[in-house]
Amino acid sequence: MGRKKGAPKIVPEQDKRICASICVCQLIAVLSCVSIVYLSVAVYMPAHRTLESGYDTKPAVCQTRELHWASTLGDWSSCGEWCLSKSSPPYPQIHVVVRRNGTTIRLENCTRPANVACPPADEESLRKYNCNQDGECETITGVFSCRRGHCANLSEIYSCLTVADGNFIDADRDNLKLNGFFECQKSRCRQIKKTPFPCDRYCPRITTFGINVLLFHGDIVLTAECSKGYTVIEDLENTDPATQKPTEEHLMWTPEKGVLLAACLKAEKSAAHVNNVHNITALDCINGTVVPEEKLPAHYMNFTYLWSLFEESQLNKVDPELPPPQNDLVIYNTSRLLINLDGCVNTLRDECRDFVKNNGKDGTNHTGQSRFPCFYHKGDPLYSLARFDIERTRIELILFSTIPVVLAIVSCTSLIICTKIVKVGDDAKMRIKCRGCCGGNEPPTNNKDVESSQLQQEDKHEDSADPTDDE
Template structure:
């Protein structure tokens, strides 16, 4: 096929246009459309939630929550956390219930020596090896297992369970074993694939029996961790930040309490949100103690640290609401699409059903609605996000619209189909009638242009 001869620009039906003007108009049109769409989306995602946050009456001073129940519901009226707010609807979801209470005391322990930290690990539900009965993996189970709808986790190495009664055995081995045990649920005692469900009451002690309590007069519990030390005295921080002495080693007893955070600083050991403060006689503990027994002593001991029940009081004295509904935020959903809800349930969904420590964390609530609490609440951050989400798309929308209107008023298309700003196009020079007229566009050719037309 013969090569076509290039057509000169002046002979084109539509000559080349000014790329800068055309590109500016296209860019402003795209910016105006995207910013208007962003304003509509942000109305639901940012503006309305911000308004509800400021009208909610939720205090920015956190209280404390302890997870009591975590389960999946097939038909939900509310959910603790959803991954996408715009698609949030009724249906299956996960729900967390918590006990809401006021904050405990802040205690400082001075001149502590011979300190020890002990972590009593339970079962990591996320990483623990599980056996699925439907896959015929339960036919050789031996030991104590925590089962959920036919999926069993071995807890023999972490817990020692004492029980009296069991239900009728189910044989998970054999030809129909996987069908027989497909709904295996609860705590099971298994021997070579034959499992018996353990009936309530039972007691499962964590196999953490080597906690060194010898020559220790302070024992602080924090979740699955235990801090022990020999301290000289304990101070309580009052509302005016003054510290009051509440205990000394001269009392010849042992101080035990449950605290949220324990930090070893230059000022001493500082423990925040301490509750269930009790005093134990020195002969109540031997050289080694059991983790479960220490938790039991911190709850049932009647010899309180403060007889007035003000400093490290019993948890029941601080209780605001039982079984409050926990939400990750005001909306109960997130738009990050980073599996934030999965991480949230892993951290806050520990309800003790796996015999590990329950989740304990700061939370926020409104005094007029204590049955609803939120885990994440930050009015200052919410206001900052509102400003960014409102100013940025609004400025882009107004600026792009202004430039488009400016182009509409100032840009024209000439007879040669080129875009020009008004006032920048060539102006014909008018000579006498009957003479030749030279276009101003051709004057730059040194007067040699032949663009002549008769008037």
Template sequence: MGKKKHEPPPPTGGLDQNGLEKRLCNCICLCQLVSILSGVALLYLSVIVVSPSKQTLDAEFESTPVVCTTLENMRNSTNCSVLSCGEWCISKGGSTCAIIHAKVRREGSAVSFRDCDPVRATFCSAQEYNQTQQFICSEGEDKTGQCDALDRFMDCKPIKNKADDIKTEMTSLCRNITAIRDCRGTKPDGTQEKEIHVCTRYTCNALNGIYECSTGNCKKLENPTCVDRCSNLDMGNMAVVTPDLFHWGRCRSAFSNGTRIWTDQQKPLSMYCTRIRNVSATEMEAEDCLNGTLMDAPSFRQITNYKQMLGVLERNEEPLFEDQSFLPSEKTVEIFNRTKVMINVLGCVNTLRKECTTWLAHKGRDGSEGMHPAVYPCFITPHATNYVITDYDRQATVSQLVMASAVPSCLLLFSCFCLCLCGKTVGVNEFGLFFCKPCHKQDGDGGKEPAKLRAP
């Protein structure tokens, strides 16, 4: 006698499915979709969220921000291995090669001036003429050229043309003098010149004189008169230099954290501050103030231009407090005299919202255009001296790490568990339809036991 063999039960259900079986079929399809999507999400999130978040937390950045001041923006650096900010981390090399270096220091004191006469404010720049931005109109990429975006006051002069594809001997070199000079011009009859030059690579090669421009549309100033900005200051007994404006006037006292640190009975006081929070008729509040310097009243009143004021602050010959308890000198709070600045530990973002364009426009201001270099908060780690980052929030980083790892993982495990469970309870008949095994007696013959084959 051979071994007994059982015939497989005949298919059950035919072309009919009950409501439960239809819902079960839909549930399987949904679980398959969720498992695929959660698996793919887990794969991508592990690269663009989980790994960077873990690196950020492992670096142990200090939660209290320090202050960065941009020193140099290397827009076309030859070393692009680690950028300051690049779009889309997975695609390396697709962003503009920009590397920013800055000096890093601790934050200074908060100061409030009280009982003031109206404090005056104006924009000043210490830039020299030969340091101003220059543009050569016949040079540049495509048809736009370097003069297609000239803005504000330009001092243009003819120079020898070096571009082979421009059929002209001479072209124009224009310097942006907006930051250092204020210009006015009139025709003999008192009207302004109305002719407008629209600059491209092939036009504006004959500019000569002072022009007022707006995004490449320039008009020449007739009989121009230019005066140096901040060249005739009338000092009082206090002066505050900020990245945006120079403030000066006369006040009776200054306080820091509720402590009076200066009165008008002392020598005139000058300082550098990053932010002016409030200016009213009689008060002015400033934050992150450094280099508090006292100066003899006669010498202070002899200061007539902005460069002299910067020299006083840089020398800091007579500090307000010898122990640097208030308004410390910049050297005493310095952390790094030069280091790389990155938006995060990877130096790139994955938002695809041109976030780096905005970031570089602000953090990349190094003073080359005559404005004050960018000053902004940044974060340091005790484990590295070669870089700092600007975007850091430990709580948000932990939340992103948990969400990016836990949510897709839980969905993947749950959907796989459901599929395994369905695999034990679902069968397929000869018509290719799902049927629920526990819902039918698998005898195919009205509940009778299936026939058994006996060996001959």
């Protein structure tokens, strides 16, 4: 039978402050121990490898030379989304050129500065034609890239020089045979067997009238007409303002030498002065050269001609006062790029996708190559790192070591103290032994008093439940 109504509880209600304190200490102790186990793989071991790696803490410059997507992991990958498990293919493999910083230049009295952009063509954004549906490809015209009847019109973004020498295919009828590259004229398509074939992006025209400076930075060309160019020499080795040498400038170029061409990391114009005259500052400039003004086409030229002119000018004797050629600055001609020493991240925020997007431009189809600071090992050219910060690694190691260890020690010590000062009386109620402590200031009870009070309560309950007459 169940307990009688109004009968005292077998286990009395406990002090909530004591129970809550013990539960919180147990929870903190468990979480701290689990975090120490996890952090040993995620923080402690990588930090130890970083501190003992021997990489130079002073950054160099990396320039992407090749991006390859591997179907199998092999022995390396530039970036993986999760360090504790194997990433899924394809695996990005970025090869870079490691070199010293280029030259900072300053151009004076520049008029009509303009930035002309020619970004990389995005084939993923092209409209897809499904020739497997009736009437979808009745009027397609241009150069198409097809796979099992699904075709994209490359002519929307490229001007291609093709020689169609394959079989003729009716795109509206023999749609399943559309695999490869085809030149189509109103659904009559002929296969292009010789691949790859040259294609140029459709880009804005570059004005050549009244300019004598052309600076490449990324996929942008800055054009202007300037009066003088200076090389800026800064004391980058010394970071102490008190002993740092003042910045020096040396005359590098004048319009009499010809049209200045150079590839820079960044080029910016200053605020306009009188008569809309600007100064232009360009950072990390390399491959500086000059070409005769008569080599520029009248009024306009396209990007293809500009790139060929720039590459041809590199073969000539280089003026030592201009930004140096890249070969003179190279530390390692080829190196494998890793996002960090482990080649992976644990944030699960698609960092690898953004990393490859920003650092994986290899100059295909005359696009700008990615340039970014990187870190190298003076005795080993095999790997270069995009992220390497000794001071931050030390701070993270100290924080992630101190906080969980201190919490674990404090919580375990508190539990040990609880085993000494918290006692359970004969009435099954927990009390703190020391008088005046939090949650335990009730005096200890006498066992005999407890038993007599329980008997009195039971007698009163029986009298109230079963009354009798005194007749």
